[in-house]
Amino acid sequence: MQPFSSLAPAKPSVVFDTYWRFAAERQAVFHRRALGETPPWTDDEILREYKxxxxxxxxDRVSQYLIRHVIYEGDQSSEEVFFRTILFKLFNKIETWEMLSQELGPPTYAEYSFERYDRILTRAIEGKRTIYSAAYIMPSGSKAFGTTRKHRSHLRLLExxxxxxxxxxxxxxPSMRKAFELLLSYPMIGDFLAYQYVTDLNYSDLTDFSEMEFVIPGPGALDGIRKCFESLxxxxxxxxxxxxxxxxxxxFARLGLEFHSLWGRPLQLIDCQxxxxxxxxxxxxxxxxxxxxxKRTRIKQKHRPNMEPIDYWYPPKWGINERISNGAGTRTENGVDHHGGE
Structure with missing residues (x-):
């Protein structure tokens, strides 16, 4: 497909400009927090009230934990990196990973035991602990694997x-799409989860796809697109x-917005999605x-600042960790991104 020189034939709505203003202000909030400024980090009342x-x-905090503490800690063989990444993402909850790590030591495929993992997770559930993140709706897999507990289906899926x-x-x-299709071929994994998982795996050195190569819009993105455009x-x-x-x-230039990028890295397809x-x-x-x-009219999650600092660190192959440590600038003026040292 040739690059788009304009939005035509799509017809944007009033929400389209808000999309860019939201992106710029949400990223500005990120940088203010990263610099250690005290809240509130924005004058935008909606951003201050909702998550x-x-x-x-x-x-995001969970992605940062995944990159630093799951993917890049431990054995870097393809088998072990894949195992750790998918195990973490099946639950997508830092507390669940840390619980498994405390009970078992660093999770590895070499020492994996369904019975041990099941025992720990079942005990947590019976103790009224939440082992799944609310970010994704995870199918139970009861039909695919003949189990009555969702976590058992997910362990069998990983096996x-x-x-x-x-x-x-x-x-x-050979491509991100092909890797996506391989994941999609498994039970309990639809388009949305397959795209999320291939994106997570691509943070590692297991693959090296461009994030500008392939995208799958999720349900929320489909709704947002319809709000941003009167007609596609x-x-x-x-x-x-x-x-x-x-x-x-x-x-950004059209709206006179100053966008502070991710230390020189533009928004990728996954980010725009x-x-x-x-x-x-x-x-x-x-x-x-x-x-x-x-047809939803309310935002459910309120903003409750987590004041625990994050030492931001990204896949080394992106080449931006050095810019973070060097304090390189990230200012965008008239649509041109400026970062120190280049």
């Missing part, structure tokens, strides 16, 4: 992946995400008269 993910997916030599097959995949003009939702990613500098999901929520308050496809 929204970061503009960059990899900056099946490992027995099928999926880590090596993912590592050999025949474009698919995937096309729209590619449009906004390719045009980000022009759009996530931003559509977040604008779907934000618009419920900012533009209550603009309907999407979900």
């Amino acid at each position: 929204f993910t970061n503009a960059y997916r990899a900056s 099946q992946m490992m027995e099928d030599n999926l880590p090596a097959r993912i590592a050999e995949a 003009g025949g474009l698919s939702e995937t096309d729209v995400i590619k449009v906004v990613a390719e045009r980000q500098e022009a759009e 996530n931003l559509f999901c977040e604008i779907s929520k934000y618009a419920r308050v900012k533009h209550p008269d603009v309907a999407g496809v979900s």
Whole structure:
């Protein structure tokens, strides 16, 4: 597909400009927090009251934990990196990973035992502990694996992946789409989860796909896209995400917005997809008269600042960790990103 020189034939709504303003302000909040400023980090009343993910997916607390403490700690063989990453993401909850680590030591496939993992997780459930994040709706898998407990189905799913030599097959995949399709072929994994998982695996050295290569819009993003555009003009939702990613500098410049990037890394397709999901929520308050496809009218999660600091660290292959430690700038003026040392 050729690069988009304009939004045509899609017709943006009033929410489209809000998309860019939200992206700029949410990223500004991220940098203010990273610099150690005290709250409130914004004058935007909606951002202050409700919870929204970061503009960059990899900056969220769970992604940061995954990258630093799950993917890049421990054996870096394809098999072990895959095992740790998918095990963590099946629950997507830091506390569950730490519980397993405390009981078992660092989780490894070499020492994996269904019975031991099941015993720990079952005991946690019976103790009224929440072992799954609320971020994703995880299917139970009772039909696929004949179990009555969701966590047992997920352990069996991971076992099946490992027995099928999926880590090596993912590592050999010629494209992000092919790796996505391999994950999608498994029970309990639909388009949304397969795309999330391939993105997480791609933080590691198991694969080295560009995040500008492939995107799958999730349910929230589909709703946000419909709010941002009165008409798609025949474009698919995937096309729209590619449009906004390719045009980000022009759009920030058009609105006179100063966008502080991720130490020189522009928004990627996964980030623009996530931003559509977040604008779907934000618009419920900012533009209550603009309907999407979900028909939801309220934002459920309130903003409760977690004051525990994060030592931000990203996949080394991105080449931005040195810029963080050097305090390089991230200012965007007139759509041009400036970062120190270049």
